Amino acid sequence: MRDDITQLLIEFKDGSRKAYNQLFPLVYNRLKQIAGRELAREDKGHTYSQTDLVHEGYFRLINQNKVKWQDRAHFYAIAAKSMRRILIDHARKKRAQKRGGDKRAQTFIDEIMNIDKQAEELINIDExxxxxxxxxxxxxxxxxxxxxxxxxxxDIAEVMDLSARTIKRDWAQARGWLYKELRG
Structure with missing residues (x-):
């Protein structure tokens, strides 16, 4: 299946409408997993469903003419980035509404987490x-x-053409840097 996705991406890049139609069913479940994880970090009252996020993210991906698809791993990496952008844009809109309106803050008793605070945290991570x-x-x-x-x-090593060991080292360093940055 990995090779099938890579082949379809190559064919799609070359303009094949058939490849476009075959690609979505192959990647749908994995995109739904990525969307589920992204939405799990969001508040329970989020207006996006997994399906909405997958479809909007896929639509944005496929309509990018600048992307030169390398393989399956590259596709999923770009998909995750696309979903992240969608949620960040949503969080920014939420923050803008908060600053412009006099609405009462909503909280969810189950998690005792303020919606506006979650949007702010997501924006802080992005920044x-x-x-x-x-x-x-x-x-x-x-x-x-x-x-x-x-x-x-x-998979990251494959996409970035590096060793898995280098990726693990970068991951550890980046996590430490982000921890200090977000806690400081």
Whole structure:
């Protein structure tokens, strides 16, 4: 199946409509897993469902002419980044509404977590990851692939053309840097 996805991505890049139609069913379940993980970090009252996030993310992915699909792992990494962008945009809109309105804050008793606070935390993580990218783009990509894309060290190594050992080292360093950045 890995090779099938890679082959379809190559054919799609070359303009095959048939490859486009065959690709979505093959990647749908994995994209749904990625979306589920992303949404699990969000509040329970989030307006996106897994299906919504998968479809919007896939639509954005497929309509990108600039992406030169390398293989299956690269596709999933970009998919995770796309879903992350969708949720960050949503969180920013939520923050803008909060600043412009006089709505009463909503909380969920089950988790005792404020919706606005969760949106703010997601934005803080995104901004810290952007700062890390300015310092070390490779480490930021490793975090994005691992955390948001749920990719294995081996898949990340394949996409980035590095050893799994290097990826593990970058992951450990990036996690330490982000911990200090977000807690400081």
């Amino acid at each position: 810290a990851l952007d700062r890390l990218a300015a310092l070390d783009e490779r480490m930021a990509k490793v975090v994005e692939f691992r955390y948001f894309g749920e990719m294995t060290f081996e």
